[in-house]
Amino acid sequence: MRAVVQRTTSSSVWVEGQCISEIKEGLTVLLGVSRGDTEADALYLADKITQLRIFSDTAGKMNRSILDESGELLVISQFTLLADCRKGRRPSFDQSAPPQEAVALYDFFVSACRERGLTVKTGKFQAEMLIRLENHGPVTILLDSSRLF
Incomplete structure (x- = not known):
């Protein structure tokens, strides 16, 4: 399971011209699910993301988590995070989990x-x-439940 985590002052999701979700200050998380991922992978990322100290404290150091800030999360499914571009010019999505x-x-x-x-x-x-x-920030963090990076 992979995630791109961005510290945001606001974010929103639009479908067919309509805003379906929006948050103010918090984290925008793009989440990709791989074949073979389990609930343990999801729990690992949930713990990591909610406890990641990427918000500034009073001294200006990134020392506070989304839990400390009482911020919001916007979580967006994005299977393209599993794209394999090592071969050819067209990404392969074979490692993405089936939709169900x-x-x-x-x-x-x-x-x-x-x-x-x-x-x-x-x-x-x-x-x-x-x-x-x-x-x-910009603040953008890449996470992988297999700890590949």
Whole structure:
């Protein structure tokens, strides 16, 4: 399971010209589910993301988490995070989980984040979405539940 985590002052998801979700200050998380991922992968990322100290304290150091800030999460499913571009010019998505498996783990991840006391909003699974965000910092973190990076 992979995630791109961005510290944002605001972000929103639009589908067919309509805003379906939006948050103010918090984290925008793009989440990709791989073949073979389990609930343990989702819990690992939920723990890591909610406890990541990427918000500034009073001294200006990144020393506070989304939990400390009482911020919001916007979680968007993005299978393209699993793209393999090592061969040829067309990305392969063979490592992406099939939709029925991916949505179950995506929903599990969202629930795990909510259980930690956060307000969590979502995109629309398998929809073509327009994501608008204002990255603060900019701060962008890449995470992988297999700890590949």
